[in-house]
Amino acid sequence: MVKKPDWMQPKGPEWTRLSQRLVYENPWIRITDHDATAPTGKPAQYGVVGFKSVAIAILPLHEDGSVTLIGQHRFVSGAYSWEIPEGGGPLDVDPMIAAKRELAEEAGLAGRDWRRVLDVELSNSVTDERGVGFLALDLYPAAAPPDDTELLQIARAPFREALNQALAGNMPDMLTVAMLLRAYHMAQEGELPRELTRAMLD
Amino acid sequence: MVKKPDWMQPKGPEWTRLSQRLVYENPWIRITDHDATAPTGKPAQYGVVGFKSVAIAILPLHEDGSVTLIGQHRFVSGAYSWEIPEGGGPLDVDPMIAAKRELAEEAGLAGRDWRRVLDVELSNSVTDERGVGFLALDLYPAAAPPDDTELLQIARAPFREALNQALAGNMPDMLTVAMLLRAYHMAQEGELPRELTRAMLD
Numbered sequence: 028m029v030k031k032p033d034w035m036q037p038k039g040p041e042w043t044r045l046s047q048r049l050v051y052e053n054p055w056i057r058i059t060d061h062d063a064t065a066p067t068g069k070p071a072q073y074g075v076v077g078f079k080s081v082a083i084a085i086l087p088l089h090e091d092g093s094v095t096l097i098g099q100h101r102f103v104s105g106a107y108s109w110e111i112p113e114g115g116g117p118l119d120v121d122p123m124i125a126a127k128r129e130l131a132e133e134a135g136l137a138g139r140d141w142r143r144v145l146d147v148e149l150s151n152s153v154t155d156e157r158g159v160g161f162l163a164l165d166l167y168p169a170a171a172p173p174d175d176t177e178l179l180q181i182a183r184a185p186f187r188e189a190l191n192q193a194l195a196g197n198m199p200d201m202l203t204v205a206m207l208l209r210a211y212h213m214a215q216e217g218e219l220p221r222e223l224t225r226a227m228l229d
Numbered sequence: 230m231v232k233k234p235d236w237m238q239p240k241g242p243e244w245t246r247l248s249q250r251l252v253y254e255n256p257w258i259r260i261t262d263h264d265a266t267a268p269t270g271k272p273a274q275y276g277v278v279g280f281k282s283v284a285i286a287i288l289p290l291h292e293d294g295s296v297t298l299i300g301q302h303r304f305v306s307g308a309y310s311w312e313i314p315e316g317g318g319p320l321d322v323d324p325m326i327a328a329k330r331e332l333a334e335e336a337g338l339a340g341r342d343w344r345r346v347l348d349v350e351l352s353n354s355v356t357d358e359r360g361v362g363f364l365a366l367d368l369y370p371a372a373a374p375p376d377d378t379e380l381l382q383i384a385r386a387p388f389r390e391a392l393n394q395a396l397a398g399n400m401p402d403m404l405t406v407a408m409l410l411r412a413y414h415m416a417q418e419g420e421l422p423r424e425l426t427r428a429m430l431d
Contacts (some may be wrong), residue, residue, distance in 0.1 A: 029397035034384040037309035041302040051253040051260055051275040055355055058253055058260065065300055068378045073304050076278055082352065098269055102275050103357050104350065107239035113353075134240040144396075147403040148306065149352050150284065152317075153257055155305050156352055158403065159291040182236040192412075194346075195231035201317045201349040201360065201403060208410035209396075215417050 040066045042073075053114070055079055080115030082149060083122050083200035086132045087112065087138065087163045090218075092226025094189050094207075095134045095166075096198075098180035109182070109192075110200040111207075122159040131169035133163040133179055134186055138163035144209050149201065159204045162213070164223070186210070186227040236368065242268045244275075249294075257281055258319070261371070278356040282317030285324050286347070286362045286404035286427075287332045288412055289314065289340065290421075294392050294428025297336045298400075300382035311384070311394075312402040313409075324361040335381055340365035346411050362408045366425070388412070388429040405409035 043064040049141030051058040057077040065071040087095040093110070101108045112133040123141060130136050145160030173181065184192075190207045192198050214224040245266040253260040259279040267273040289297040296313070303310045314335040318327025325343060332338050347362030375383065386394075392409045394400050416426040 029393060029399060031394065031399055032386070032390060034302070034386060035311055035394070035399065037302065038300070038382050039302070039380045041309075042304045042307070044304075044307075052261070053274075056278065057274065060255070061304075063304065072252055072255075074257065075305055076258065076356075078355075098237070100239070100241070101353055102246075102263075102265065103277050103353055103355070105244070105246075107243075108353065109237055113354075143236045145406070146398040146401060146403045149403045150356070150358055151303055151305055151310065151402055152315075153280075153305070154278075154356070156350070156355075157313070178241045180240050184234070184236060188234060190414075191231060192233065192237070194414075196235055196348040197231060197237065199350045200346060200353055201351045201407065204347070204349055205403065205407045205410065208407065210416055211414055211417075212396075212410055213390075215413075 031217070035222060040068070042066060061089060074153070076154040078154060079118065081118055081122055082158040082202060083114050083116045083125045083129055084145070084158065084160045084206050085112045085126050085163050086206040087134055087136050087166055088181070088186070088210060088223065088227070089166055090223060090226065092186050092223065092229075094181045094186055094187060095136060096182050096184060097133050098182060099177065108200060109198045110203045113200075113202060115208060123161065126159075126161045130163055131171060133173055133175075134181060135169050135173040136163065136166050137169040139165035139167070144213065145205060147205070148223065158202055160202060242270070244268060274357070280358040281320065281357060283320055284351060284358060284360040284404060285312045285316050285318045285322055285327045285331055286360065286408050287328050287365050287366045288362070288367055288408040289336055289338050290388070290412060290425065290429070291334060291368055291385070292425060292428065294388050294425065295385045296388055297338060297384060298384050298391060299335050300384060301379065310402060311400045312405045315402075315404060325363065328361075328363045332365055333373060333375075335375055336383060337375040338365065339371040341367035341369070346415065347407060349407070360404055362404060362411065364412060367428050395401050
């Protein structure tokens with residue numbers, strides 16, 4: 028835990044929750060409407076999208092400085108989307124376990140060196156969805172081949188090409204963009220093996 | 230537009246939307262349930278959380294290498310949260326306009342140099358929420374003081390301190406983490422004024 032500086036001290040009144048009712052539920056989300064009192068003291072209504080899983084994202088970084096990416100057609104956008112391996116993990120299970128399963132199922136990969144490098148709230152004014160990001164290093168083929176019923180494509184791209192495509196808006200998935208930027212940061216700050224850093228950034 | 234490499238070519242069948250019905254709506258979101266055919270050919274149901282606004286995030290970078298951050302108690306997490314200035318923008322308005330308004334209202338700042346540097350899908354398996362991130366440079370006090378009915382705190386922190394707190398999980402808001410990493414990337418890649426880069430990274 029990194030110590031918080033003084034300026035981060037909370038100040039002022041908080042939200043008060045008065046009552047809540049379930050207004051919609053499906054296997055992935057649960058919407059609740061709340062009567063509340065705002066920090067200003069005024070009565071307020073607040074709708075919360077509760078997620079039944081945590082978003083898990085894994086950036087598989089190969090020794091040659093390339094990354095494995097997954098392609099699929101997305102229902103919500105109606106567009107084809109390239110992303111790092113991702114999936115939903117149960118809320119009550121260590122995200123690392125879900126991450127290892129996702130990497131094997133989607134990319135057919137396992138890793139000897141795992142690092143948890145991102146812990147975020149994805150859209151904290153409306154949803155309670157958490158995201159956890161892992162780097163997977165020292166990769167080798169997983170025992171079980173990838174599950175092909177999801178009709179995923181698998182590709183390998185040089186790190187800089189993936190990062191540039193993500194920043195150009197051609198891979199707009201948030202956790203993909205964030206994890207590529209996080210790996211860039213770690214490489215620049217000397218937090219990755221020197222040979223790998225050279226292969227990624229050169 | 231950065232040209233897409235060959236490996237990004239879409240492949241395989243797509244989702245087909247058959248019918249939809251509205252199951253919940255409030256001023257911020259709209260939930261629809263869809264009957265669909267999955268890319269595998271199997272019938273499927275899909276619930277979509279539609280957002281009525283785009284998430285706008287602004288990283289105000291001062292010439293001395295510090296950033297302005299906003300503190301507030303968040304309803305959903307029930308925790309105090311430090312973030313870069315953020316807000317919801319109308320879907321049919323240029324996000325830059327919303328960004329300038331947010332920066333003035335929340336931080337009391339205006340900028341002479343604006344850069345749109347992040348375009349993302351925040352949680353694309355369930356929601357259609359888009360996020361747009363801006364760097365605001367060459368800052369000066371806005372004509373109107375910040376609106377204080379939201380009970381926001383305003384703080385200034387050195388860039389590296391803000392980035393380290395974000396990566397340590399002490400500022401978990403996704404767009405805050407991503408925009409700090411994006412600014413780090415731009416500084417390292419020589420995309421920001423040299424004096425500013427030095428002030429940020431030294």
